[in-house]
Amino acid sequence: MPKEDQTKDLIKQINGYHALINRSGELISHFTQSGVITYISPASLSLLGYETNELLGKSILDYCHPHDRPLVEDSFKAITKHIVDKDRLSFRILRKEGDYIWLESTFLLIDSEELFCISRDVTEQKVLEQELKANQEKYQLLVDNLQYTVGIITLSGIWLYINDAGKRLFGTIRSEDIIGKSFIDSFHEKERNRIQDCMKRSLLNLSASLNEATIVRQDHQTKQVELKFIPTMYKEKKTYQVIIRDITERKKIEEKLQQAEKLSVVGQLAAGIAHEIRNPLTAIKGFTQLVKEHYTDEYLSVVLSELERIETIITDLLVLAKPQVEFIQKVDIREIIESSIKLFHSHAILSDCEFITNINFSQQYVEGEADQLKQVFINLIKNSTEAMPNGGKIIINANVKDDFVQIQFKDQGVGIPEDRLPKLGEPFYSTKEKGTGLGLMICNRIIKNHNGSLQIESKVNEGTTVTIQLPKVV
Numbered sequence: 098m099p100k101e102d103q104t105k106d107l108i109k110q111i112n113g114y115h116a117l118i119n120r121s122g123e124l125i126s127h128f129t130q131s132g133v134i135t136y137i138s139p140a141s142l143s144l145l146g147y148e149t150n151e152l153l154g155k156s157i158l159d160y161c162h163p164h165d166r167p168l169v170e171d172s173f174k175a176i177t178k179h180i181v182d183k184d185r186l187s188f189r190i191l192r193k194e195g196d197y198i199w200l201e202s203t204f205l206l207i208d209s210e211e212l213f214c215i216s217r218d219v220t221e222q223k224v225l226e227q228e229l230k231a232n233q234e235k236y237q238l239l240v241d242n243l244q245y246t247v248g249i250i251t252l253s254g255i256w257l258y259i260n261d262a263g264k265r266l267f268g269t270i271r272s273e274d275i276i277g278k279s280f281i282d283s284f285h286e287k288e289r290n291r292i293q294d295c296m297k298r299s300l301l302n303l304s305a306s307l308n309e310a311t312i313v314r315q316d317h318q319t320k321q322v323e324l325k326f327i328p329t330m331y332k333e334k335k336t337y338q339v340i341i342r343d344i345t346e347r348k349k350i351e352e353k354l355q356q357a358e359k360l361s362v363v364g365q366l367a368a369g370i371a372h373e374i375r376n377p378l379t380a381i382k383g384f385t386q387l388v389k390e391h392y393t394d395e396y397l398s399v400v401l402s403e404l405e406r407i408e409t410i411i412t413d414l415l416v417l418a419k420p421q422v423e424f425i426q427k428v429d430i431r432e433i434i435e436s437s438i439k440l441f442h443s444h445a446i447l448s449d450c451e452f453i454t455n456i457n458f459s460q461q462y463v464e465g466e467a468d469q470l471k472q473v474f475i476n477l478i479k480n481s482t483e484a485m486p487n488g489g490k491i492i493i494n495a496n497v498k499d500d501f502v503q504i505q506f507k508d509q510g511v512g513i514p515e516d517r518l519p520k521l522g523e524p525f526y527s528t529k530e531k532g533t534g535l536g537l538m539i540c541n542r543i544i545k546n547h548n549g550s551l552q553i554e555s556k557v558n559e560g561t562t563v564t565i566q567l568p569k570v571v
């Protein structure tokens with residue numbers, strides 16, 4: 098066949114073949130050896146968003162992502178120089194809209210002139226791959242830099258992976274010291290069964306709780322840790338992910354805190370006792386003064402009863418520390434109020450304080466310990482007298498309100514600035530030279546133990562009102 102006819106025949110063949118592809122929806126294109134586009138299928142066009150005439154005669158390289166251009170160029174060279182007869186590669190190509198999509202293309206030489214290319218849109222897959230890779234990298238970075246130990250162990254308890262923090266915890270910097278070794282052997286003998294139980298339970302999803310354990314290192318140092326096992330797949334095998342937190346320091350601090358707390362309670366009590374003894378001493382001092390001037394049995398018996406009070410306070414050092422009301426009894430609230438006020442009789446005369454008592458019920462009982470309640474009332478009255486160095490009225494109101502007995506102590510003293518109110522009841526908060534700042538704390542505690550409430554309202558230079566509510570006995 099003459100050359101001309103051969104060419105015509107070939108063109109006819111190609112046209113027929115193009116007609117076939119045009120209908121097939123395949124992503125097919127042809128290029129010259131230098132990459133100029135000579136044919137592009139309709140499916141490719143619609144994917145890329147161009148018109149035929151926009152692409153024909155242009156170089157494919159101009160549409161490749163700059164990063165991928167050398168790859169495509171190399172591939173063309175390899176094929177045209179017959180180093181390979183076909184090549185498959187993934188690269189990004191620019192769409193008319195301005196974004197890139199990923200193609201996986203196979204190039205092959207169909208004659209000495211032309212390259213044939215069939216492609217697949219793999220954008221979605223690539224994006225997913227990239228996301229996965231980025232996530233994996235992030236995750237790895239996170240795990241490597243964690244303060245916690247993260248590791249993977251087989252179901253039979255052999256280390257497969259451990260992060261840097263983990264190596265440090267087990268006292269090494271080399272992975273070889275750990276990977277391939279037994280996990281359970283690092284723990285205290287007595288704890289091994291318990292840890293293995295915990296591992297098995299985690300498989301059944303029974304307990305997600307943290308377990309405390311002790312690591313005994315090669316260098317005989319021990320570490321207190323918290324453990325958590327999470328069943329995971331690692332390299333397509335069922336494994337445990339183990340998270341270990343070093344709590345050695347925390348444990349030490351907790352112990353110290355406990356000790357400090359004990360000491361502070363002892364200290365608070367000692368100061369509190371001194372404070373509580375000073376109240377009756379004030380009364381004794383006043384009454385002794387009165388006895389000296391004018392002897393009566395009544396004054397002496399008050400002195401004696403106050404001395405007894407001191408005795409009980411001293412011998413019963415623990416009354417304040419004990420959380421519960423000890424001798425639960427029905428106590429007559431009127432009697433407690435009146436006997437508390439009586440103690441200030443001498444003080445009132447000396448400092449010009451006047452007591453006004455309004456008890457608006459004939460008889461009312463609350464449940465509790467008379468001595469402790471008396472202690473509260475004495476504390477509050479004492480605070481009121483101290484707030485009025487130049488004298489004034491102290492009004493004590495007692496009422497029944499619903500299920501409560503309400504007792505109010507009102508004074509006309511210096512008052513408490515608003516910003517200080519929250520501080521009241523904190524131990525050692527005192528504005529007095531000889532104050533301990535324990536009175537209100539003790540009052541609060543006693544009232545709370547009696548299931549009651551204590552509230553303080555105050556206005557500077559007008560006075561302070563303390564309101565106590567105690568459940569009444571019906």
Ligand code: ADP
Binds near residue numbers: 513529
């Ligand atoms: P202390 O009496 O040893 O200072 P308290 O706990 O009884 O300790 O009281 C703490 C502080 O609260 C007092 O120092 C005082 O500043 C203030 N305060 C308590 N009661 C009154 C009151 N009735 N009037 C004014 N201030 C008061």
Ligand code: MG
Binds near residue numbers: 476479480536537
């Ligand atoms: Mg006080």
